[in-house]
Amino acid sequence: xxxxxxxxxxxxxxxxxxxxxxxxxxxxxxxxxxxxxxxxxxxxxxxxxxxxxxxxxxxxxxxxxxxxxxxxxxxxxxxxxxxxxxxxxxxxxxxxxxxxxxxxxxxxxxxxxxxxxxxxxxxxx
Ligand SMILES: [Zn+2]
Numbered sequence: 001x002x003x004x005x006x007x008x009x010x011x012x013x014x015x016x017x018x019x020x021x022x023x024x025x026x027x028x029x030x031x032x033x034x035x036x037x038x039x040x041x042x043x044x045x046x047x048x049x050x051x052x053x054x055x056x057x058x059x060x061x062x063x064x065x066x067x068x069x070x071x072x073x074x075x076x077x078x079x080x081x082x083x084x085x086x087x088x089x090x091x092x093x094x095x096x097x098x099x100x101x102x103x104x105x106x107x108x109x110x111x112x113x114x115x116x117x118x119x120x121x122x123x124x125x
Contacts, residue, residue, distance in 0.1 A: 018032070019032070034118065035118050035119065036118075036119045036120075036121060037121065039064060039101070040061060040063045040064045041063045041064075042061075042063045042064075048061055048062045048063045049061075049062040050062060051065050051098045052098070053065070053098060053099055053100040053103055054097040054098055054099060054103075055099060055100075055103040055106075055107075056100060056102075056103055058100045058103075060098065060100045060101075062098075064101070065098040065099060065100060066098070066099045066100075066101070066104040066109050066110060067096065067097070067098055068096075068097045068098075068099065068109060069094055069095070069096050069097075070094070070095050070097070071092045071093070071094055071095070072092060072093050072094070072095050073092060074090065074091065074092065074093075075090055
């Protein structure tokens with residue numbers, strides 16, 4: 001316990017050791033991180049590129065933005081079915097969209113999670 005509040009002479013803080021002591025002491029009330037991944041898929045790397053939100057235009061870090069791919073239908077479904085029966089090829093280009101967190105929540109790509117669920121990794125959708 002004393003380790004956390006003792007002022008160290010050295011400026012370098014061993015983050016892994018602090019986290020380990022938090023786990024051992026069951027001090028999860030005072031966790032240093034809100035989310036296990038800090039809301040990003042960055043990991044240990046320094047920086048990543050920046051993308052713009054498709055909806056609002058906000059600049060978001062590439063590893064934080066939510067990427068959504070969808071297919072664009074150029075022809076109406078019933079008409080496409082008829083054309084395809086006659087042997088026509090109908091292209092359906094894929095559309096890539098990046099959303100900022102607030103837009104992803106607005107479009108229900110993400111959901112607000114409880115404090116326990118926030119620390120779980122894996123697929124969100
Ligand atoms: Zn946005």
